[in-house]
Amino acid sequence: MKLCMYFSKKPYRVFLEFGGCDQSDVLIKKSKARFLKPAFTVVRDRSSKCFLLFIRGAISVKERLTAATGTDIPFHHVVAKGGRVSNLVLGYAHCGMATSARWIADQATPCLSKAAEQFPDYRIMIIGHSMGASIAALLTCILRENDRLSSSTCIAFGPAACMTWDLAESCKDFTTTIVNRNDVVPSLGRVSTAKLRTEVMVSSWVHELREQIQQTRFLGFVNRSVSFMRSHVPFVSDPRSKIVDVDTLQPHTYTSEAGIKPSKDIHCDVKKRPSLVCWSCVSAQKQAIDPAQHTQDMTNQTDADDKTEKSDTEAAAQMLLSVSLGELSLQASAGEDTNRENNKSPLIGTGEGQAMKFLESLTGKQQELSSSGPSEDPLQLYPPGRVLHMVALPAAEQNTSEQGGQEEVVTLYETPRHLYSKIRLGRAMVGEHYMPKYIKTMELLIEKLSEEDIIGDQLGLL
Numbered sequence: 001m002k003l004c005m006y007f008s009k010k011p012y013r014v015f016l017e018f019g020g021c022d023q024s025d026v027l028i029k030k031s032k033a034r035f036l037k038p039a040f041t042v043v044r045d046r047s048s049k050c051f052l053l054f055i056r057g058a059i060s061v062k063e064r065l066t067a068a069t070g071t072d073i074p075f076h077h078v079v080a081k082g083g084r085v086s087n088l089v090l091g092y093a094h095c096g097m098a099t100s101a102r103w104i105a106d107q108a109t110p111c112l113s114k115a116a117e118q119f120p121d122y123r124i125m126i127i128g129h130s131m132g133a134s135i136a137a138l139l140t141c142i143l144r145e146n147d148r149l150s151s152s153t154c155i156a157f158g159p160a161a162c163m164t165w166d167l168a169e170s171c172k173d174f175t176t177t178i179v180n181r182n183d184v185v186p187s188l189g190r191v192s193t194a195k196l197r198t199e200v201m202v203s204s205w206v207h208e209l210r211e212q213i214q215q216t217r218f219l220g221f222v223n224r225s226v227s228f229m230r231s232h233v234p235f236v237s238d239p240r241s242k243i244v245d246v247d248t249l250q251p252h253t254y255t256s257e258a259g260i261k262p263s264k265d266i267h268c269d270v271k272k273r274p275s276l277v278c279w280s281c282v283s284a285q286k287q288a289i290d291p292a293q294h295t296q297d298m299t300n301q302t303d304a305d306d307k308t309e310k311s312d313t314e315a316a317a318q319m320l321l322s323v324s325l326g327e328l329s330l331q332a333s334a335g336e337d338t339n340r341e342n343n344k345s346p347l348i349g350t351g352e353g354q355a356m357k358f359l360e361s362l363t364g365k366q367q368e369l370s371s372s373g374p375s376e377d378p379l380q381l382y383p384p385g386r387v388l389h390m391v392a393l394p395a396a397e398q399n400t401s402e403q404g405g406q407e408e409v410v411t412l413y414e415t416p417r418h419l420y421s422k423i424r425l426g427r428a429m430v431g432e433h434y435m436p437k438y439i440k441t442m443e444l445l446i447e448k449l450s451e452e453d454i455i456g457d458q459l460g461l462l
Contacts, residue, residue: 001129001157001435001438001439001442002018002439003015003018003019003052003054003127004054004127004128004129004132004157004435005129005435005436005439006018006019007041007054007056008056008057008059008129008132008435009435012029012031012041016043019043019045020045020046020047021043021044021045025043025044025045025046026041026042026043027042027043027044027051027111027112027115028040028041028042028107028108028111029041029042030107033056033059033060033062033063034062035062035065035066036066036069036096036099036100036103037100037103038055038056038063038066038100038104038131038132038135039055039056039063040053040054040055040056040104040107040108040132041053041054042054042108042111042112044115044119044122049119049121049122049123050122050123050124050125051112051115051116051119051122051123051124051125052125052127053104053108053112053124053125053126053127053136053139054127054128054132055104055126055127055128055132055133055135055136055139056128056132057128057129057130057131057132057133058130058131058132063131065096066096066097066099066100066131067096067097067131067160068096069094069095069096069099070094070095070096070189070190071095072092072093072094072095072190072379072381073092073093073094073095073098073099074090074091074092074093075090075091075092075093075098075138075141075163075167076088076089076090076091077089077091077141077145077167077170077171078145079170080144080145080150087170089166089167089170090166091163091164091165091166091167092163092164092167092378092379092381093138093162093163093164093167093381094134094160094161094162094163094189094381097131097134097135097138097160097162098138098162100135101135101136101138101139101142102142104135104139105139105142105143109143109146109149112124112143112148112149113146113148113149116148116149117148123151123152123153124143124149124151124152124153125152125153125154125155126139126140126143126152126153126154126155127154127155127156127157128154128156128157128159129156129157129158129435129438130157130158130159130160130185130433131159131160133156133157133158133159133160133177134156134159134160134161134162134384135162136154136155136156136159137154137156137159137162137163137171137175137177137384137385138162138163138384139154140152140153140154140171140174140175141167141170141171144174152174153174153175153176154171154174154175154176154384154385155175155176155178156175156176156177156178156383156384156385157178157180157435157438158178158179158180158183158185158186158433158438159177159185159186159383159384160185160186160188160189160383161186161187161188161189161192161381161382161383161420162381162383162384163381163382163384164374164378164379164380164381164382165374165380165382165417166374167384168382168383168384168385168417169417171384171385172385172386174385175384175385175386176385176386176388177383177384177385177386177387177388178388178390178438178442179383179387179388179389179390179415180390180432180433180437180438180441181390181391181392181428181432181437181441182424182426182427182428182429182432183429183432183433184423184424184425184426184429184430184433185433186383186387186420187420187421187422187423187424188423189380189381189382190379190381191377191379191380191381192380192381192421192422192423193423195422195423196422196423374418380421382417382420382421383417383420386414387414387415387416387417387420388412388413388414388415389412389413389414389415390410390411390412390441390442390445391410391411391412391413392408392409392410392411392441392444393408393409393410393411394407394408394409395407395408395409409448410441410444410445410448411445411448412445
């Protein structure tokens with residue numbers, strides 16, 4: 001991992017010095033990256049007897065454009081055992097990464113084949129980080145189809161999702177993927193990004209949809225209540241009877257004797273307040289009222305009702321409810337009332353039920369657990385090979401003093417592939433993808449494993 005970081009970040013001379021190599025160990029060098037042609041190098045490591053092929057990740061603009069070329073293209077892998085083809089795996093791979101892997105294969109195959117003949121006891125190991133790790137995994141599949149390079153293996157640090165399920169499973173024997181903590185890149189793909197986008201959009205307006213359905217239910221209740229009132233109160237059922245003739249307000253016992261005609265002001269007040277007219281009619285039938293006193297009481301009552309109307313208007317505005325007779329589609333005839341009962345609002349009843357079912361289906365899909373098999377989408381991409389995930393767990397209280405105050409313990413798990421079909425958001429999901437974070441976590445893991453080996457040896461001696 002440190003060699004991979006030095007090749008990506010340091011001058012090439014510093015990279016060779018750190019790896020204990022010289023210019024004679026360099027088989028091929030392509031330090032300048034271009035579009036769909038990433039930087040890579042092949043060196044000979046005498047200490048491990050390996051030919052190491054390093055591929056740089058997406059650092060320059062052209063390399064990032066390669067990573068952004070995310071169209072899925074057909075890709076195949078020929079599995080050979082004992083010099084014979086045992087299986088042909090078909091699938092899809094990331095376009096930019098697969099194209100880059102084929103370009104590197106064309107460039108590196110001649111020199112690797114020649115070096116393998118010259119040093120038959122040397123192995124070929126392909127190493128990369130991020131986009132370089134995905135390209136390394138695809139390149140390994142290509143090189144293994146060559147009989148001379150069939151021993152090629154790959155170590156991928158934080159690779160992006162680059163191949164479909166069957167291809168990723170076929171690489172388990174020769175590709176090892178290392179994932180650091182909450183690194184999001186191994187789950188990052190076109191399909192998983194689209195899933196995340198859908199979940200974010202649904203979560204943003206599902207609450208509004210639920211409120212809209214509840215408001216529709218309330219409006220339906222108001223509609224039914226008004227229909228009930230129309231069937232029992234005469235002036236509501238007939239809109240033409242809202243403005244009652246003023247003459248009907250005067251009792252017959254005194255209109256004929258006094259001969260008083262209602263004024264225009266009283267007529268305007270009556271038109272403004274139809275409810276006042278109704279209750280005046282009711283009271284007029286019960287008792288005789290003095291005309292002058294009746295006119296003054298109506299005027300005072302109208303002023304009081306105007307104040308009440310203002311307060312009622314403010315309260316209605318606060319409740320955000322604006323229901324008018326036109327919105328409720330009130331009709332005058334009784335025959336249309338029957339049709340209204342038979343033909344309910346489309347948002348009430350069937351439409352509302354469909355909306356609720358749709359809402360439940362959306363929220364239900366968010367709560368579904370991932371299955372242990374491949375995703376239903378055939379173009380869902382996954383990290384390649386065998387996946388080993390470094391996880392930091394809180395240290396036990398009894399072991400905190402023994403580990404020198406260390407707050408966490410790093411452990412290594414082989415994780416199922418389906419866990420990487422969905423993007424899981426976290427605070428450090430981007431920062432933990434960088435190579436220094438990988439190195440720090442691996443150092444903690446190596447230290448822990450070394451302590452366990454020492455304790456195991458001590459127990460063996462006892």
